[in-house]
Amino acid sequence: MNCPVCGSGPLKKGRPLGSGALHACQSCTARFISPQPTDAELKDIYGEGYYGSWGLAGGREHEALKAMKTATFGLRLDLISRYRAGGNILDVGCATGFFMEAAEKRGFRAYGVEISDYSSAAAREKFGGERVHHGVIEDCPFPDGHFDVIAMSDLLEHVRDPLRALSAARRLLRNDGAIMIMTPDTDSLTARIMGRRWTHYKPEHLFYFNRRSLSLLAEKCGFEAVHFAAAKKAMNLEYLRTQFAAYPHPLLTPASALLAGMLPSGMRSGNFFLTMGEMTAVLRPSR
Numbered sequence: 509m510n511c512p513v514c515g516s517g518p519l520k521k522g523r524p525l526g527s528g529a530l531h532a533c534q535s536c537t538a539r540f541i542s543p544q545p546t547d548a549e550l551k552d553i554y555g556e557g558y559y560g561s562w563g564l565a566g567g568r569e570h571e572a573l574k575a576m577k578t579a580t581f582g583l584r585l586d587l588i589s590r591y592r593a594g595g596n597i598l599d600v601g602c603a604t605g606f607f608m609e610a611a612e613k614r615g616f617r618a619y620g621v622e623i624s625d626y627s628s629a630a631a632r633e634k635f636g637g638e639r640v641h642h643g644v645i646e647d648c649p650f651p652d653g654h655f656d657v658i659a660m661s662d663l664l665e666h667v668r669d670p671l672r673a674l675s676a677a678r679r680l681l682r683n684d685g686a687i688m689i690m691t692p693d694t695d696s697l698t699a700r701i702m703g704r705r706w707t708h709y710k711p712e713h714l715f716y717f718n719r720r721s722l723s724l725l726a727e728k729c730g731f732e733a734v735h736f737a738a739a740k741k742a743m744n745l746e747y748l749r750t751q752f753a754a755y756p757h758p759l760l761t762p763a764s765a766l767l768a769g770m771l772p773s774g775m776r777s778g779n780f781f782l783t784m785g786e787m788t789a790v791l792r793p794s795r
């Protein structure tokens with residue numbers, strides 16, 4: 509087996525993870541799960557429970573999550589607006605269309621791609637079927653060069669083939685466009701501190717990058733990385749409580765439930781900003 513990012517190696521096998529084991533490429537430093545889960549296994553992971561943990565299935569977390577997402581998306585759009593102001597933007601992995609809504613408020617015309625039946629149907633209801641593709645970026649029907657900006661937040665770590673996904677993005681992007689990526693960073697402080705127990709190591713996260721391996725991936729797909737930073741995310745206690753309920757932790761699950769129970773709801777849903785081991789990157793076409 510060769511590294512699916514750089515095509516070379518050697519590979520070092522690490523901890524068991526989901527359907528296989530975490531592998532680290534000693535050449536480009538990319539990490540990935542091999543063998544990958546089957547389609548049926550992924551479908552199980554991304555079932556209704558998965559979206560429940562993200563508050564997308566409705567319920568009382570919904571408003572807290574929406575406030576938090578809106579604040580986080582504001583940061584991403586600030587970054588994007590350094591490179592492009594307005595035009596067509598494609599959100600890959602658009603879920604129910606929160607980011608699309610935020611982008612429209614900033615003057616972009618928003619489009620989306622979403623693989624989940626449930627979420628894509630919700631986004632289609634908001635934006636119309638012609639603007640939201642139910643599927644993956646490789647098979648989306650938009651014309652070549654249609655987009656000024658493509659956003660990939662929490663996306664690249666989930667796809668089966670990052671090279672194919674980013675190459676498809678290159679085709680859809682104008683030659684003077686920009687891609688904004690947010691993905692876990694294996695060189696981040698939390699990754700270094702937590703080691704093999706890093707919270708981003710999940711069975712559905714098939715790939716893990718750092719600045720070096722993401723730059724290499726970008727180069728192979730016709731891009732140059734022009735910006736890297738630690739990604740800030742808005743958080744609130746209501747969201748943390750939901751996350752720790754979905755991904756139990758012996759100490760933090762009861763602690764977050766206790767704290768959320770003690771605070772008035774206004775404080776529970778008030779946002780604060782954290783870096784959680786992720787990075788933002790901006791790529792621009794090199795050819």
Ligand SMILES: [Zn+2]
Nearest residue numbers: 511514533536
């Ligand atoms: Zn490699």
